[in-house]
Amino acid sequence: GENVEQHPSTLSVQEGDSAVIKCTYSDSASNYFPWYKQELGKRPQLIIDIRSNVGEKKDQRIAVTLNKTAKHFSLHITETQPEDSAVYFCAAVPFHTDKLIFGTGTRLQVFP
Amino acid sequence: KAGVTQTPRYLIKTRGQQVTLSCSPISGHRSVSWYQQTPGQGLQFLFEYFSETQRNKGNFPGRFSGRQFSNSRSEMNVSTLELGDSALYLCASSLAASGYNEQFFGPGTRLTVL
Numbered sequence A: 001g002e003n004v005e006q007h008p009s010t011l012s013v014q015e016g017d018s019a020v021i022k023c024t025y026s027d028s029a030s031n032y033f034p035w036y037k038q039e040l041g042k043r044p045q046l047i048i049d050i051r052s053n054v055g056e057k058k059d060q061r062i063a064v065t066l067n068k069t070a071k072h073f074s075l076h077i078t079e080t081q082p083e084d085s086a087v088y089f090c091a092a093v094p095f096h097t098d099k100l101i102f103g104t105g106t107r108l109q110v111f112p
Numbered sequence B: 001k002a003g004v005t006q007t008p009r010y011l012i013k014t015r016g017q018q019v020t021l022s023c024s025p026i027s028g029h030r031s032v033s034w035y036q037q038t039p040g041q042g043l044q045f046l047f048e049y050f051s052e053t054q055r056n057k058g059n060f061p062g063r064f065s066g067r068q069f070s071n072s073r074s075e076m077n078v079s080t081l082e083l084g085d086s087a088l089y090l091c092a093s094s095l096a097a098s099g100y101n102e103q104f105f106g107p108g109t110r111l112t113v114l
Helices: none
Strands: A004-007 A010-014 A019-025 A032-038 A045-051 A056-059 A062-067 A072-077 A086-092 A106-111 B005-007 B010-013 B019-024 B031-038 B042-050 B053-057 B064-068 B074-078 B087-094 B109-113
Touching: A004 A086, A010 A019, A019 A086, A019 A106, A032 A062, A045 A056, A045 A062, A072 A086, A086 B042, B005 B087, B010 B019, B019 B087, B019 B109, B031 B074, B042 B064, B074 B087
Parallel strands: A010 A106, B010 B109
Antiparallel strands: A004 A019, A019 A072, A032 A045, A032 A086, A056 A062, A062 A072, A086 A106, B005 B019, B019 B074, B031 B042, B031 B087, B042 B053, B064 B074, B087 B109
């Protein structure tokens, strides 16, 4: 069945450093990959997404890259700030099912 | 525009009981999806409703069911509760059906089964 693996489960970085979260999906027909951020005690919110016809997408300090051949995609956060501390979820939409499959989440802690 | 709302916010039940959770989507959104969030499993898809019809279903037992009303409000029911059903249940609404659309999440209902 459809599956999305996410690593690492926890990540601690110093303020100003970069953070990278990686996800692997099982269904090669997946063609949409959003990332959601959930701050402590709050609801998940979409921060960036990428479609399979694009290899990279940037939005200020965050970027997402997609490698369709290897079936993995990554979230890159540069110049991290304490407010980046949250749980980040990657997700994939398998083409034939059209439903959102989430990874297990990465807890990012940015230390000042 | 008001966001997605869920009621109740907290519930405590005992094993064997049943529970109904409610979700009101953003005005104009016709798709409502439900997710179970637990510390080890992340966000697991339960089901999606669009125009009162279940479009997609996750890998949960038949004890988990849902429905959607003509005003797009949705309810989720869990019967014969088990300890493992303790979780945060999130609903999300989107303008149109399918996971390709941005999901707007509610605050969740935290269910504790004793």
